[in-house]
Amino acid sequence: MEALDAAFAALADPTRRALLARLAQGEATVMQLAKPFNMTQPAISQHLKVLETAGLIDVRVDGTKRPRRLQKSGVDAMEQWLAMLRTALEKNYDRLDNVLAAMEPQKGRKKR
Amino acid sequence: MSKLTLTTEGDRYIVVTRRFAASPEAVYRAHTEPALIQKWLLGPEGWSMPVCINEARPGGKIRYEWSNGKFGFHLTGEYLELVPYSRIVHVERMFLPDPTPDNHVETTFAPDGGGTLMTMRMTLPDTQTRAAMLSTGMEGGMEASYVRLEAMI
Numbered sequence: 001m002e003a004l005d006a007a008f009a010a011l012a013d014p015t016r017r018a019l020l021a022r023l024a025q026g027e028a029t030v031m032q033l034a035k036p037f038n039m040t041q042p043a044i045s046q047h048l049k050v051l052e053t054a055g056l057i058d059v060r061v062d063g064t065k066r067p068r069r070l071q072k073s074g075v076d077a078m079e080q081w082l083a084m085l086r087t088a089l090e091k092n093y094d095r096l097d098n099v100l101a102a103m104e105p106q107k108g109r110k111k112r
Numbered sequence: 113m114s115k116l117t118l119t120t121e122g123d124r125y126i127v128v129t130r131r132f133a134a135s136p137e138a139v140y141r142a143h144t145e146p147a148l149i150q151k152w153l154l155g156p157e158g159w160s161m162p163v164c165i166n167e168a169r170p171g172g173k174i175r176y177e178w179s180n181g182k183f184g185f186h187l188t189g190e191y192l193e194l195v196p197y198s199r200i201v202h203v204e205r206m207f208l209p210d211p212t213p214d215n216h217v218e219t220t221f222a223p224d225g226g227g228t229l230m231t232m233r234m235t236l237p238d239t240q241t242r243a244a245m246l247s248t249g250m251e252g253g254m255e256a257s258y259v260r261l262e263a264m265i
Contacts, residue, residue, distance in 0.1 A: 100134035
């Protein structure tokens with residue numbers, strides 16, 4: 001439950017969503033990630049730390065390099081959360097469809 | 113396939129759109145008249161709304177109480193702005209059981225062909241609020257999904 005919540009908070013930021021979109025294409029180092037964003041490496045590192053804490057990405061050790069990559073289960077959990085919210089809303093509005101279909105057309109109602 | 117869209121707008125809002133095969137007047141009334149609201153604003157299967165207070169005027173109060181027989185929670189709110197059949201602005205908070213921060217909701221109803229396009233823009237809840245909402249809705253939400261899944265198999 002806490003992991004889902006952290007994932008949603010992490011994804012509320014457009015830069016972090018863009019970072020995830022980039023990582024969806026394959027792993028990348030902080031330097032590679034910082035390039036297209038016009039941001040300093042420490043700023044990017046800060047965003048990556050939030051994503052990592054949320055369980056959305058992890059770090060691979062490759063000699064002296066530390067490429068970031070998507071952590072599949074974290075991303076799946078986020079999708080699950082959004083799907084759940086959507087499910088509740090769809091349920092409501094499907095019921096509303098039925099309510100609307102049963103309503104009498106209102107004509108000549110009082111005008112103010 | 114689905115008629116509903118759900119997107120985040122920046123890091124502050126969630127925007128939901130949905131089309132209905134009824135006039136903006138009918139959809140607006142279904143959002144403001146208690147007898148109609150009680151028939152659909154229920155979330156997952158198994159919940160009902162025994163108490164529904166809805167004073168559809170600026171400054172008017174809102175109070176919804178839900179129950180699934182075992183558990184219950186409620187929501188209070190106030191109307192800020194109402195333009196009949198086209199626009200509703202209100203604030204609301206849930207009691208889970210502690211009150212969540214105010215959720216500012218703007219709902220518009222626009223004619224769309226022979227029907228209505230509803231757009232609802234709401235505040236993205238903070239971390240703690242999302243956690244509380246999630247823990248309330250999860251069990252029932254999953255259950256409703258499984259029931260539908262069973263029906264499909």
